Amino acid sequence: MSALVSDVGTRTAVAAANLVKVYGKGDTAVRALDGVSVEFAAGRFTAIMGPSGSGKSTLMHCLAGLDNVDGGSVNIGGTEITSLGDKELTRLRRDRVGFVFQAFNLLPTLTAEANILLGLELAGRKPDREWFDTIVDVLGLRDRLKHKPTELSGGQQQRVACARALVARPDVVFADEPTGNLDSRSGAEVLDFLRMSVRKLGQTVIMVTHDPVAASYADRVVLMADGHLAGEIDNPTADSVLSALKHLGA
Amino acid sequence: MLRTIIAGLKARTARLVLSSVAIALGVAFVTGTLVLGDAMTASLRDEFAKGARNVDVSVTVSGESSSPDEIPGITPETLAKIRQAPGVAAADPRDFQTVPLVAANGKAKSAWAVPLASNEKLNEFDLVDGRYPTKDDEIAVDKRTASTSKLTIGQPVVLLGEGDQRHTYTLVGTYQQGTNQVSLSGYDHVGLTAAAFQALEPERPPYQVVATAAAGFTQQQVVDNVRKAIGDSGFKIQSGEELTRETLERVEQQSGEFTTVLLAFAIIALVVAAMVIYNTFTILVAQRTRELALMRCVGASRAQVFRGVLAEALVMGLAASVIGLFGGIGVSALLQRVIFSFGEGGGTVLLPVTATTVAASFAVGTLVTVLAAVLPARKATRVAPVAALRSQPDSGEEVSRTSVVRVLTAVLFGVIGVGGIVFGMGIEDEDAAMFVSGAGTMALLAAVLVLGPLLVGPVNRVLGALPRAVLGVPAKLASANAGRNPKRTAATTAALMIGVTIVSLVTVVANSAKETANAEIDQRMPADYTVTSAVYGRPLPKELAEQLADVPEVDRVAPTTVVYGEREYFTGVPRDAIGTLFRPTVTSGSLDDLGDGTVAVNAQYAKRQGVAVGQVVTVKPGQGQAQELKVVAIVEGQRLSDGIMTMETSSRFPQAAEGYESILVKLKDGVANGRAAVEKVTDPSPLAVVDSAAETKEQLNQQLNQVLGFIWALIGLAVVIALFGIANTLTLSVLERTRESALLRALGLTKGQLRLMLVVESVLMALMGAAIGLLLGIGFGWVITEALSNDTISVDLVVPFGQIGVMLAGAVVAAILAAALPARRAARTSVVAGMAEA
Numbered sequence A: 001m002s003a004l005v006s007d008v009g010t011r012t013a014v015a016a017a018n019l020v021k022v023y024g025k026g027d028t029a030v031r032a033l034d035g036v037s038v039e040f041a042a043g044r045f046t047a048i049m050g051p052s053g054s055g056k057s058t059l060m061h062c063l064a065g066l067d068n069v070d071g072g073s074v075n076i077g078g079t080e081i082t083s084l085g086d087k088e089l090t091r092l093r094r095d096r097v098g099f100v101f102q103a104f105n106l107l108p109t110l111t112a113e114a115n116i117l118l119g120l121e122l123a124g125r126k127p128d129r130e131w132f133d134t135i136v137d138v139l140g141l142r143d144r145l146k147h148k149p150t151e152l153s154g155g156q157q158q159r160v161a162c163a164r165a166l167v168a169r170p171d172v173v174f175a176d177e178p179t180g181n182l183d184s185r186s187g188a189e190v191l192d193f194l195r196m197s198v199r200k201l202g203q204t205v206i207m208v209t210h211d212p213v214a215a216s217y218a219d220r221v222v223l224m225a226d227g228h229l230a231g232e233i234d235n236p237t238a239d240s241v242l243s244a245l246k247h248l249g250a
Numbered sequence B: 001m002l003r004t005i006i007a008g009l010k011a012r013t014a015r016l017v018l019s020s021v022a023i024a025l026g027v028a029f030v031t032g033t034l035v036l037g038d039a040m041t042a043s044l045r046d047e048f049a050k051g052a053r054n055v056d057v058s059v060t061v062s063g064e065s066s067s068p069d070e071i072p073g074i075t076p077e078t079l080a081k082i083r084q085a086p087g088v089a090a091a092d093p094r095d096f097q098t099v100p101l102v103a104a105n106g107k108a109k110s111a112w113a114v115p116l117a118s119n120e121k122l123n124e125f126d127l128v129d130g131r132y133p134t135k136d137d138e139i140a141v142d143k144r145t146a147s148t149s150k151l152t153i154g155q156p157v158v159l160l161g162e163g164d165q166r167h168t169y170t171l172v173g174t175y176q177q178g179t180n181q182v183s184l185s186g187y188d189h190v191g192l193t194a195a196a197f198q199a200l201e202p203e204r205p206p207y208q209v210v211a212t213a214a215a216g217f218t219q220q221q222v223v224d225n226v227r228k229a230i231g232d233s234g235f236k237i238q239s240g241e242e243l244t245r246e247t248l249e250r251v252e253q254q255s256g257e258f259t260t261v262l263l264a265f266a267i268i269a270l271v272v273a274a275m276v277i278y279n280t281f282t283i284l285v286a287q288r289t290r291e292l293a294l295m296r297c298v299g300a301s302r303a304q305v306f307r308g309v310l311a312e313a314l315v316m317g318l319a320a321s322v323i324g325l326f327g328g329i330g331v332s333a334l335l336q337r338v339i340f341s342f343g344e345g346g347g348t349v350l351l352p353v354t355a356t357t358v359a360a361s362f363a364v365g366t367l368v369t370v371l372a373a374v375l376p377a378r379k380a381t382r383v384a385p386v387a388a389l390r391s392q393p394d395s396g397e398e399v400s401r402t403s404v405v406r407v408l409t410a411v412l413f414g415v416i417g418v419g420g421i422v423f424g425m426g427i428e429d430e431d432a433a434m435f436v437s438g439a440g441t442m443a444l445l446a447a448v449l450v451l452g453p454l455l456v457g458p459v460n461r462v463l464g465a466l467p468r469a470v471l472g473v474p475a476k477l478a479s480a481n482a483g484r485n486p487k488r489t490a491a492t493t494a495a496l497m498i499g500v501t502i503v504s505l506v507t508v509v510a511n512s513a514k515e516t517a518n519a520e521i522d523q524r525m526p527a528d529y530t531v532t533s534a535v536y537g538r539p540l541p542k543e544l545a546e547q548l549a550d551v552p553e554v555d556r557v558a559p560t561t562v563v564y565g566e567r568e569y570f571t572g573v574p575r576d577a578i579g580t581l582f583r584p585t586v587t588s589g590s591l592d593d594l595g596d597g598t599v600a601v602n603a604q605y606a607k608r609q610g611v612a613v614g615q616v617v618t619v620k621p622g623q624g625q626a627q628e629l630k631v632v633a634i635v636e637g638q639r640l641s642d643g644i645m646t647m648e649t650s651s652r653f654p655q656a657a658e659g660y661e662s663i664l665v666k667l668k669d670g671v672a673n674g675r676a677a678v679e680k681v682t683d684p685s686p687l688a689v690v691d692s693a694a695e696t697k698e699q700l701n702q703q704l705n706q707v708l709g710f711i712w713a714l715i716g717l718a719v720v721i722a723l724f725g726i727a728n729t730l731t732l733s734v735l736e737r738t739r740e741s742a743l744l745r746a747l748g749l750t751k752g753q754l755r756l757m758l759v760v761e762s763v764l765m766a767l768m769g770a771a772i773g774l775l776l777g778i779g780f781g782w783v784i785t786e787a788l789s790n791d792t793i794s795v796d797l798v799v800p801f802g803q804i805g806v807m808l809a810g811a812v813v814a815a816i817l818a819a820a821l822p823a824r825r826a827a828r829t830s831v832v833a834g835m836a837e838a
Ligand SMILES: Nc1ncnc2c1ncn2[C@@H]1O[C@H](COP(=O)(O)OP(=O)(O)O)[C@@H](O)[C@H]1O
Pocket: A023, A024, A030, A031, A032, A050, A051, A052, A053, A054, A055, A056, A057, A058, A059
């Protein structure tokens, strides 16, 4: 584990250069990303913050290879992904990227355990049982493994999603408002786990949020406004994020 | 509210189109079947009514003739009296006799000969080419006869009169018969002048005379005048109207069977269509549960929401029903063309649209749609709006809640079904047995349909095992999807299940009947070739047997004769053929004792008549003296007749003495071209026809296949609609699961795997319906064959694995096609767009 932690902050996990993403055409065109250049260090927990509509989700989708870009480049773990086709992108996602979405993270037809292992199965990889057990125990999901998603609370569902994102040991985990639908206690549990996975397990996490409290769990906050980068905060607290946001609004 | 409805309709175009197509197809199927049935009946009526065309008075012999020796009929004197009655413009006899017609190849075939009317108006036929005969050496034949016997106008035509005397005529015209028992029987048909017709069999008086009225006389006046002229006794005198009515009543009876069959198809159509529509709409409304809840949250009352759904369903149901109605009329026209193409006759496409048809179509299209929309909408508005809002977009419902009622209903149907089957199998009369057992099987089908949702789980696990093992994750997901909503899957596959059940049932029964008939042919034709007479009632000349025996390729011959009694008919065979060409199984007595004045009877006959070995049966032939024959043996496994006797014994009966019923020919071993050798002898005889068991089977099989083809075509339509139902469900499910598909894609499922997943899901659903349907169909087929079997015939179950394989393969291919569009759609949606979908 120490080997994993050793290159914290030195290696770049994900990098974007001059990203441009335009929705629509002509008069109604929206430049959701307007020349964004940003780097995310490996083994760090980064939050992307900004007001609603500032382009956070769009940035995440482009970084994760879920959406194509109109300009610039994205690099994940040394692979330039903007030139990749659908097949390669799919393989990249399945092998090197983990996701936690705001809602509908799980397939209703599968049990929690099957949901956690789905990504690995798709990749045709054997799960590392020890690793699986560690994650399940840390997330307190042991007695929920045989349950279907509808039998789980919202917090439990998000924790299953986190487990799925981590079980494949991806290069990077993207989380888009992972606590957006949760009450503060369940939200705190999920955020604690994400932070723990970075600190103790050396995972790289990039999380989109508009909640200053959620952002304060991160090592670093990247601020966005109107499709541009609008500053960053290292070792944020809820108060420092809030005041930075107020500056943006002003 | 209206604005919300219209906005709703606009926003969900794709879903609306799908469900409208489901409704329209269902309605089209129902309309098509009903219109086809009415068209068939109408054309039958038209055709049958030709017999009563232009007839104002009809005189028939009423059966009780004055003296028993006299052949009942209308004498020339009576005809003259009718013709002279005041107001009779023309009167002509109606009659028929079967006469051998010698075709271009020199072979005789049975033909119906009729006298043509002196007044053309009174003919039952429509002239096609040339003209009607005016001289006694002229002849006209019907269109089909001309083409099958290769006769052209101007050529000579030969009929064989009494004593095989050749009568030669010149063909002057062809005509088209109306539809009646004769034209439906497929017999050849020829028309002669009245005098020429009489000349064929002089002592034969006609059974009916028809007349037209002169101008200025009413039908009733002429009827009265004729009655005055010939008296009442021994005659039935009818007006033209009465004759028409009587004819049509007979048509109703005749076409009744056919209408029943079509009605059965229409009911199947109705059920299948209703199921597809109901299912589609249920999914549609279930998907809108959240939307309805949202409307409730913003202040719409439960009644308003409910009315909205109702109005929408009504509009859509009506619109789609109209489209379906016209589509159905088209389907019917198409089916009629298909039917016409089977026969050589051709025909006109009729499209009668009755009130019943329209009512049934709208009932299916509109009522079912409204019900299918309102029931789930009621459920959706009953829960608290917020709860509905929170619910998953997946319209899954638990089955367990209703399963007690479900199981009880299924048990009830099951008990009725099994009861009907067991009771039906015990009935001796095969028609009644088939009806009762058939009803029982349908009750069982209903039981399985009711149980459907509970069966989905286990069946899906079994069927999904192979794809899961072979195709990996996508198949695993597909199997989970197919089983996620058992009610929906059951409803989707039910339509296909019904179709496949009926098709396999019919196929199994038809094939079993075919095999049974083939076995019977083997029994009847123990020899290589059987020479029979082409013309009913004209036995083969005896010299033919001797000539055949002299052919070097022939090992042995065995002629047979036939003896008809009042309740039985026996076969006469040469003593030395018993044990060689005839090998019946003896159950009691001994065939060694079969000599002059004795008979060996079949077990069924013995049982029926209550006779045993040693007793005497009395055989009273139509002509000649009754004979007492001693029963020396009871035999089984010969299906020729009720029993066998020696040739000598049979010659005590005059009818058997005239000639041979058939001549069995056994070739020497290793003879290559036996048929040519046999035909060298039989060719000069116009009556002799050479059959081999193989060829007879072939002929029979062709006929059965044609009937089977027609049924496959009709039910095929239901299957198409059922498959469309699968496509529909799948498309709606794909729409419903857009987020899920996007999630899977984000997690690393490739586009190809996503498509594969949907294809496997479709195939699994199709296979569920097809597999259960096949099991039921084959099981029911066994029930029906058992019900058909009795002491006289035993129908063995034959499962045509080839055809069933074709059916399964067809279902799989169709399911793949059904999945094509939804799969494309699912794969095309981008991950981000999919995730954004509410
Ligand atoms: N599919 C889309 N089509 C058109 N415009 C879009 C689409 N997705 C996002 N946008 C626009 O792009 C901008 C950024 O959106 P998004 O990245 O979702 O913001 P955030 O996640 O920060 O709230 C917004 O102005 C939004 O309206």
